[in-house]
Amino acid sequence: MKRVFVRWLTHRSRIPPVLRLSLAVVLAALAAVGLAAPASQGQQSLGGAPSGEVNPPSKSPEPPGPGDPTKTFPDSPALRIEGYNLYQQGCSSCHGISLEGTAGVAPSLRGVGAGPVDFYLSTGRMPLEQPREEPLRNEPAYDRSQIDALIAFISSYGGPAAPTADPSRGDLALGFHAFTLNCAGCHQIVARGGITVNAQAPDLEETTPQQIAEAVRMGPYLMPHFDATAIDQHTLDSIARYVLWTRHPDDAGGWGIYNIGPIPEGMVAWFIGLAALVLVARLIGERMDEPV
Numbered sequence: 001m002k003r004v005f006v007r008w009l010t011h012r013s014r015i016p017p018v019l020r021l022s023l024a025v026v027l028a029a030l031a032a033v034g035l036a037a038p039a040s041q042g043q044q045s046l047g048g049a050p051s052g053e054v055n056p057p058s059k060s061p062e063p064p065g066p067g068d069p070t071k072t073f074p075d076s077p078a079l080r081i082e083g084y085n086l087y088q089q090g091c092s093s094c095h096g097i098s099l100e101g102t103a104g105v106a107p108s109l110r111g112v113g114a115g116p117v118d119f120y121l122s123t124g125r126m127p128l129e130q131p132r133e134e135p136l137r138n139e140p141a142y143d144r145s146q147i148d149a150l151i152a153f154i155s156s157y158g159g160p161a162a163p164t165a166d167p168s169r170g171d172l173a174l175g176f177h178a179f180t181l182n183c184a185g186c187h188q189i190v191a192r193g194g195i196t197v198n199a200q201a202p203d204l205e206e207t208t209p210q211q212i213a214e215a216v217r218m219g220p221y222l223m224p225h226f227d228a229t230a231i232d233q234h235t236l237d238s239i240a241r242y243v244l245w246t247r248h249p250d251d252a253g254g255w256g257i258y259n260i261g262p263i264p265e266g267m268v269a270w271f272i273g274l275a276a277l278v279l280v281a282r283l284i285g286e287r288m289d290e291p292v
């Protein structure tokens with residue numbers, strides 16, 4: 001076996017030199033074109049990362065469009081009092097005693113409304129440990145009734161109604177299209193997450209449709225927010241439907257390689273492609289028997 005391989009490696013090529021030369025020229029041209037291709041632009045203009053002493057500005061969430069469905073949370077004087085107490089213990093050190101925010105630490109929560117509060121608390125992003133770290137998805141620190149209490153208290157300072165999304169009313173093809181256009185640049189095409197400038201875009205495998213609607217309208221951290229003219233209610237429902245679909249993608253043909261896209265695909269290209277190049281080099285190369 002080894003002998004056969006060594007013979008194959010060292011025997012004189014039987015392909016005529018003209019053919020070998022033209023193959024080499026074509027491959028070299030392809031390589032030059034590949035190397036010269038402009039790098040993809042990636043995501044730009046993220047509004048700047050929070051840096052140094054500058055505090056991330058409070059982004060006021062976009063209200064749902066006129067006539068669009070909204071999510072209502074329970075509200076009562078007793079809930080607001082409970083929310084007030086929880087707020088003073090868990091949030092006021094950064095967001096201020098009366099929601100006014102603290103310069104250089106955390107934004108004001110006046111007028112953010114129910115959506116951002118529900119989003120940040122139900123995904124376990126708040127309370128933050130350190131004001132300058134990126135809020136990441138976590139085990140929620142509060143149970144549902146405490147979250148409702150905090151929502152009741154904070155939204156008593158005003159703000160838009162919370163958006164909502166109903167995937168059963170969405171359209172999968174439209175959702176795929178809208179997600180590709182608006183979200184995939186950061187979250188990757190099948191929502192497996194990715195890295196953007198100064199932030200990590202999470203995978204959306206545990207996100208609920210409610211949280212998707214809230215995230216789209218408020219734009220947490222460095223994510224942009226989208227109003228009802230950019231993404232209307234039907235598109236929002238469709239995006240939610242598409243995100244749910246991505247949890248069970250239909251890998252028709254080819255390897256899924258965990259559906260995380262370019263990285264494993266690049267590795268396959270490198271290893272299989274590289275091996276193929278060595279083979280081609282062997283095919284077109286010619287062995288010198290004696291030094292000239």
Ligand code: HEC
Nearest residue numbers: 123135137182183186199200201207211212215220221223
């Ligand atoms: C510029 C990059 C960018 C774009 C574009 C973007 N996002 Fe995001 N998204 C992020 C980042 C960064 C976070 C994490 C925010 C944080 O840590 O608080 C995030 C968080 C989320 C979350 C919360 C996920 C979870 O489980 O905690 C959802 C849902 C979401 N995005 C949906 C969307 C949708 C839908 C779109 C398209 C309409 C979109 N995003 C467009 C960067 C982006």
Ligand code: HEC
Nearest residue numbers: 056058059090091094106116117126127128129130131221
């Ligand atoms: C260690 C400081 C800290 C603590 C404690 C904290 N936060 Fe925050 N919070 C921040 C920072 C910093 C941001 C801005 C993060 C960003 O840009 O996404 C923020 C953002 C928010 C937002 C989004 C505001 C907007 O502009 O849309 C909400 C809602 C919120 N916090 C709620 C809470 C609640 C409720 C609590 C208490 C349970 C809490 N936070 C505790 C630091 C803190």
